[in-house]
Amino acid sequence: MAAKKIKEWYKIIAPKYFGEKEIGKTLATEPSNLIGKKINLSAIELTDNFSKYYVKMVFRINKVDGKFAFTEFAGTECLRDYLSRMVLRRVRRIDTVQDFVTSDKKKITVKGLGVIGRRVKSSITVKVSNKIKELLKSIVENSTLDDFIDGMISDDIKAKILKEIRPIYPLRNFEIRKTEVIGNISK
Numbered sequence: 001m002a003a004k005k006i007k008e009w010y011k012i013i014a015p016k017y018f019g020e021k022e023i024g025k026t027l028a029t030e031p032s033n034l035i036g037k038k039i040n041l042s043a044i045e046l047t048d049n050f051s052k053y054y055v056k057m058v059f060r061i062n063k064v065d066g067k068f069a070f071t072e073f074a075g076t077e078c079l080r081d082y083l084s085r086m087v088l089r090r091v092r093r094i095d096t097v098q099d100f101v102t103s104d105k106k107k108i109t110v111k112g113l114g115v116i117g118r119r120v121k122s123s124i125t126v127k128v129s130n131k132i133k134e135l136l137k138s139i140v141e142n143s144t145l146d147d148f149i150d151g152m153i154s155d156d157i158k159a160k161i162l163k164e165i166r167p168i169y170p171l172r173n174f175e176i177r178k179t180e181v182i183g184n185i186s187k
Contacts, residue, residue: 005029010069012039014059017073017146018046023059031064038074047153054082055153058180073149075180083113086173090118094129100140102148105185110136111178112161114171124169131168135161145181152176 010031012024023041028034043055055078059071087093094114101107114132116125139157140148151157161174 008067010034010064010067012059012061012069012071014046015071015073017149023071026069031069034061034064034069037061037069039071043076043153049153051155052153054079073145073181076152076176076178078113078175078177083175083177086113086115086175091172092116092118092120092125094125094132096129096133096136098133098136099182100137101185102140102145103142104144104146106145107182107185108140108145108148109178109180109182110140110176112136113175113177114161114165115173116169116171120169127168128165128171131165132161132174135164152179 007027007029009025010028011022012026014021014023023045024039026034026037037060039059039061041057041059043052043057044050046057055076057076058074060074061069062072063070092115094116096112096114097109099107099109112132114128116128136157139151139160143151148157157176158174162171165171165174
């Protein structure tokens, strides 16, 4: 009869950007089994910013050292009920999906959601969509991943996009509904 492997507890540690604080615990028989495991957390737990109650942060375990499992940022996602409250009747939804490379060579997918009045010509909707894509490209490619996360959590990116779109047509709301870190780009 083979001996049973004993499961042990590992503390899950947030990335440096979030202060390397403990964000959870997990059981595993082998430390290597933890590599790649994803952890979902509310943004409130990490940032103490209650205005971001609708943002779910995703982390991936990338290294195990002793009884500590270290994570890297893997993305964010807005809760569905928050998005459905944004997109009500008599509005037009503008979705954007783009892949970018940050200045620190991280490949990231950013999905944006703009909300505009329904009685808008489709030509204006196209202009707004193109401007949102252009602004997101400029913001993401000229910042590190940490700077992008900071701008997203502090609503700086949201405010900039709302301000820049206003001359074309005022958006009712804008949100980065989902981000996902795909990997590193090596040169």
